[in-house]
Amino acid sequence: MKFAKIAAALGLAGLAVSGIAHAQSALVKVDGSSTVYPITEAVAEDFQKEKKNAIKVTVGISGTGGGFKKFCRGETDVSNASRPILKKEMDACKELGIAYYELPIAYDALTVIVNPQNNFIKNMTVAELKAIWEPAAQGKITNWNQVNPAYPDVPLKLYGPGADSGTFDYFTEAVVGKAKSSRGDYTASEDDNVLVQGVSRDKGGLGYFGYAYYIENQKKLKAVSIDNGKGGVLPSPETVENGSYAPLSRPIFIYVNAKSLEKPEVKEFVEFYLKNAPKLVKEVKYVALPGKVYEANRERLAKKKAGTVFGGTEAVGMKIEELIKREAQL
Known part of the structure; x- marks a missing residue:
């Protein structure tokens, strides 16, 4: 885990996780939370190795709020988020016709x-x-x-x-x-x-x-x-x-632009993310969710169930069991 890369990511948003994106390569753009960054960086590195750098993934760090600003303007394909999308961000996305999939990927x-x-x-x-x-x-x-x-x-x-x-x-x-x-x-x-x-x-x-x-x-x-x-x-x-670390336990997410998911490179990256999240989440020392949550995420994408289950509010004190019940409502 290379946390030192974060400094580089802050100043070099145009760089891919492992090199400069070549013009001939397909590109997946990610930005947002510094908390979620280590997971997405690990996924991006493994994904690029598997694809032999035919697909490049750039991972920036603008913070969750900064990431959503870019995401709701259609500038990124995936947004890392250490909280659910807020009402003002939902409105900003709606105004520009940005539909999205909300995918919980770990607990912090x-x-x-x-x-x-x-x-x-x-x-x-x-x-x-x-x-x-x-x-x-x-x-x-x-x-x-x-x-x-x-x-x-x-x-x-x-x-x-x-x-x-x-x-x-x-x-x-x-x-x-x-x-x-x-x-x-x-x-x-x-x-x-x-x-x-x-x-x-x-x-x-x-x-x-x-x-x-x-x-x-x-x-x-x-x-x-x-x-x-x-x-x-x-x-x-x-x-x-077990829910005893309260109130500072929280779910963390990625949000995927629905239109971007129609692009093969984004679809492949997100599928790779969900498949490998349990292992990589643990590697970077976060708490992996039960397997059924990642499976539910895949079903959500397959059935094109866009939107959020949080209604624009925070998830303070939400235990993993509660998250599973909430996510089933979409």
Whole structure:
């Protein structure tokens, strides 16, 4: 897993995952979530090897929101998303006649992290996280002892995703209570590697991002267990699967442009994605969905069942079993 490629993807959107797209090659364009990027990158690499680079796949990182802006303008074939499509994005797609298939591909444990030298934080309540991140905390909660008197007088430095990130949307809704409601005085980046570096170098640092980035950098970071009223729970595949890591477990998706799917290269890529997702999702340290979900995705494409089952709202606290029931409604 090459997370360092993300920096290249941010600045070199025209590059394919493994080289420059040749004019004679068929091309599949993907953009969106940095959380979903490691899965799609792994799929794209294996797909291109199988096709001997006859089909090129470009994978950009504009964040979930930024990705949907491009997707709903018809600029991309596939959009990586760490949350469901929102009402305004549904409207934007509808306005330009963009129909789409919503395909859940994994579960993520959104992970709160601190510097490994932080020896006073092991467990945090959702209420503490809200006190830190809500807009009213801006300029006021600047030291750890202001969060909890039991914590030392150490400067609190915050790192988190930018406003175009689906992770930002999910975290703010799950923790603060309203999507995009957050203090603004923190180091923000759509590139999770920037957040990794920030917290790893700052003894008073606190941040959050997808589980795979924590696993990839766990020697530099410490995960915080989250207490949602039943005691602290650390993120792991097991706690995601059993539903105990709440409210920061979430489904993550790809969205496929229905018209693009009529192109052979896009159809082949998406079919390859769904076939190989269970293995590659685990390889990049996310939680694979039950096999019947990937099969349901294939049936959805075969029956041309476009649209979303979320109605333009977030999926905070949704367990895997609930996702399966919801997806069956389309």
